[in-house]
Structures are given as C-alpha cells and as structure tokens.
Amino acid sequence: MEGKNLITKNLTRNKRTIEEINNKIERSDIQVLPVSEFKKIVESKGLEVAFNEIDIVTTGTFGAMCSSGALINVGHSDPPIKIQNAWINDVPITHPGAAVDLFIGATLSSETKGFEYGGGHVIEDLVKGKNVNFRATSYGTDCYPRTEIETTLTKDDLNQFILLNFRNGYQKYSCAVNGRDEIIYTYMGKLLPKYRNASYSGAGEISPLNNDPSYEVIGLGTKIFLGGGQGYVLGEGTQHSPSTGYGTLMVKGNAKNMSPEFIRGASFTGYGPSIYIGLGIPVPLLNIEIAKKAAVRDEEIFTEVIDYGVPRLGRPVLRQVSYRELKSGKLMLNGREIKVSSMSSLQKAELICHELASWIKKGNFTLTLPIERLSNQGQPKPMRQIKGAAAFVDSILHEAVTCQENETIEIVAKRLITKNVNHIIVTDSDQKITGIVTSWDITKAIANGVRTLKEIIVRRVYTASPNEPLEVVAKRLAQHNISALPVIDETQKVLGIITSEDIAKLVGGNLNG
C-alpha cells in the first residue's frame, strides 16, 4: 500500500493540494460542480480544460442500504437498568454494548406491524423529531436493579444518535430479473414472471466509488454528506469486493443533524423493512488522473443481469449491461425488449450532488483526505457451512410416473396402483409436461362416471426445477396446499417428481417455514 501510494505520487504531479483547496473554500472562490456537469464540460471542452477550471466534483447516491442502522445511547434511568431486550415502537432494538447502548438495525421488523414498519422507519421517525415509544426489560443485578422500563423519547433525549452503516455506497449492483412463472418479491423489488421487467440499483456515473475506482481520495477519514448531515468514511464496508468492481463503504454520521429528505424508512413487500440513505462524497481533483477517472460515463460502467428466480447463492448471469442501457429504461433480454427501472432514486442522487456542491461553495464543508486507503484487491468469501451441504431438489428427486393425454382412465388408474404412487404426470410425446392427475382425481372420475382422461387433467401445474433449495420447494407445497411437484428443466421436459413425503423424510418435517 505505502509503495503504491508513492508510485502514484511520482507518476502524476498534483496540481492542487488539499490545503490549497480548503483555503479556496474558506476564501469562497472554490470551483465545485456536481460530477454530472463536470462530465459535460469534459465532453465539450476536453479533460484538460475541465480539470484546470474545476477544483472539486461532488458525487452522490440515494438507495436502499440494508446494512445500516443507528447507535443510540438512551441515558441511565433511576434506578438504573442493564438493558437486555429493548423495543422502539415495537421494533426490537439489538444490544451491542453496556447497559444503555443500543443499535437500531434498519431491517428488523415491528412485532405488531410486521414488514410495514421496521428499524429504518424508527430511524426516520427519530430524525424527523417524532416521539417514539421506548421499552426495555432486564434481569436486574445488584448494580442495575431495575427490570423494566417504558417511556417516550425524541432524538433530543438521546445522548448519542449516530448513523452507523456497515455497508453503503455499493460501487454498482446487479440488475435483477425473474425467470420463474410467478411474481417474486425481492430486495431488488417486485419482479414479474418470465423476465417481464428488470430492476437495478445504483447511480452509475454519478455514484461515489465509480468516480474514484482506485480509492485514492475516498478512504478512512474522508468527510462526506450522509443523510443530509455530515459524516465520515470509516473504511471499507463489509463484503467490499474491489476485485470484482463491487467496492463498498462503512460510514458514520451524527443522525441528530440529518434530514428526513435523505433518510427514509422503507418496506419491501415479501422481504421486510429497510432504509433509504443519501450519500454524497466530494472528489478533489488533485491531479489529472483523478479528474480523468471522474469523467467516466455510464456506457463504460457495466454490471450483470441476474436471474433472481433461481434461489441460490450463485444465480445465473444472463448478460452484461451498461448503466447507459439501464438508465434508458429498456433492456434487451433473450431477443425481447423489457422495461427496466431503478430501485434507487437518480433524482435524489443528483440532488445530493447539488446540495453538497452548495455546502462547499458556501464554505460550510471543507475536504479531508483519507488517512488510510481502502484495499483495492480481494473479494468476500461465501459462508463456511459445516453441517453438510444444503439440500436441493436434484438430491432427492426420483423418477416420475407419466402418461399421455389419449390414454384411458382405466389404464392410468392401473398404472397408479402397480407403481404405488399418488401422482401421475401428463406429458406430450417429447416428455414435456402438459398436466397432472392424482389418484384422488381418478377416484372422483370413476365415481362420477367420467370416461376420458382429458376431462380431469389439472392444467395449472406448480413445478420445481432441479437446482432449487428444498426450503423453497417446501414453501411452495405448503402455500398451494399440494403434496407433490413435477421437476422440469427449462424446456418443460419432465425430469422427475418430488413429494412432500420425500422432503419430510429428509428434514424431519422442519421445513414448513
């Protein structure tokens, strides 16, 4: 790291130092622009001119950042309590330290309102200055005798109210689509079946880390715009993945000075609560290399289109896509044009760039350089799983008994008996699924004098694919109140069948969550 720093310094002579920049801020003759406007100048007048004219560019992003929260200190009661469990507005607040230090995790849900209200909303309400209901319990000790407390609090009653986010400011994020034949609700939003829409996140060319991809000016100690107030970068965020271009930041800031315009609680249907956070970072154009990197355009920033319909860690990558294409609102996928829109607000990201630029112009915000740089190599490891590999459909699927539509009910009934099964899958001559019939359907048909199989085939069949985790499949069985799922490949060809009995045998009936 040290050596690398020296090399950069030798190669590119700094035109401006951070001290000169801060002096100019104090004299109010600083040239600062939102980075999008800087890019336009580079395009029209060239990099050299733009770099000579402009001292600082401001970058920004406003998106759902789940790994966020707030550290609060609620003060000591009389008699004192060593808090063991605590809630604000019925949202459980985790307890990271001594007696009255608590952490409001953005994604925890209310015990009474569920996904509709969570830690993110608590933080927003506190930022807004609202009164919140606080209660806590404990076991009582000689030094902390109290076992229960309930009160109301505002941010003014808190000793500290610090936004402390483990992972913010993702350099870029993947674009999500859904290949399944049902709607899925994800942290990337609501995804329509059969790739009918796409959702992406991140502000692309105006997002902080994309404008400083080798982390020269953004690192531990960089002063930033956070939630409408001031904050600092604490270092790399969790899951920081510079080798793949997915860098992240850990940040903190005094939430008492933040604004609800840039801190918003959110609920993702089917996923849970989260929080939207506005993050803005100034990039001082110390030398032309830094300026060149800040001139990057959306067409040069690529991410992956990923099928979130596959509920595995390694989801299939369908294609590469630039932020230019994503921002156009249309995405080509499998030869079809589909609508794509963002989950993070580009309008607010731009607003943050402007807001930060105006703070700097007014002399309210000086710049700092990092005292330690973010690592620019490496990527996170997956979890070490020691309790055997997780179970997937292909590990327990077995051969399916099939029939064709033109067979008679008697023959099919006999096959059910000889094979000793309850489900028979109807296929066409290519072994592609066209329906399903159960022994119950057959019994009913015979009792009612129905003669042809066609009349009793169930056409709307729920299916599974071989690489799905058993948890997901168990949920589907329970949700539709059925006892078996044909397992098919992408071409609808029947590979086998999986029954709730098989799953129950494997996991002792613990999977109906």
Add this chain to the structure above:
Amino acid sequence: MVRMMLRFDNEKVHEPVTSQVILEEKIPINIMSAYVNQQGGEILIDVESENAERLAKAFRKKGVTVDVPKLIEKDDLKCTNCGACVSLCPMNALIFNADKSVELNEAVCNGITCGLCVDACPVRAIRLLG
C-alpha cells in the same frame, strides 16, 4: 367495478346513444345517477372493470365525453422518485420525467384491475382508490 361519468351535449342528448352502445357492445352497465334535459346531461355509471376500457372507447366514438374519476393516487411528498414502480406498469402510466422524477399519469392507469405497482412502492406512496 369502474365508475364513469358520461357527459352528453345538447345534440347528443337527443340520440339514443346509451342504448346503442349497450346493444352493440353487449356490456351491462349500472346507472348510479342521471341528470338529463334538453340542454344535455350527465350519467354516472358503474361497469365491470374488464369491460371499462372498451365501453369508454365506444362512448367516445359516439361523441360522448367520458370521464373516469380518479382510480389511483401517488403522494408526491412521500415519493422518493426511486422508480421501483416504473418497470412494473403495463400501461406506461408511471414514467420518468426529464429531471428523473417519477410521474403518474392517472388517466391511463388501469386502477384496481391492475394494481401491480402498489405493493412495490418501498415508501407506500401509491394508493388505489374506490
């Protein structure tokens, strides 16, 4: 059900437009209230959601003004302009403006028959009416 207001001017009011449309389109309607005289008239109707669009077109073709009272509402103060709703809308009722803010064009929204965007909004800024 979709509620519609049909407005007839002083010419149209003399023609049996309403019954013609019903007979031609074979769409049953439920008249909620009506006020008609020589100068013109207004009829408020309810119609099955899946027929609403076809019926409105048929009336418009015959020179009747059709107003669909608001079906949906977006609270612009709550909305963060994130865009999570935009790609879901089959009618292009939700669009990005040039300044990247998200606009809802109520007139082309399918309302309760669609509703795809409603539970996708992370800040619950969209509400179906009626």
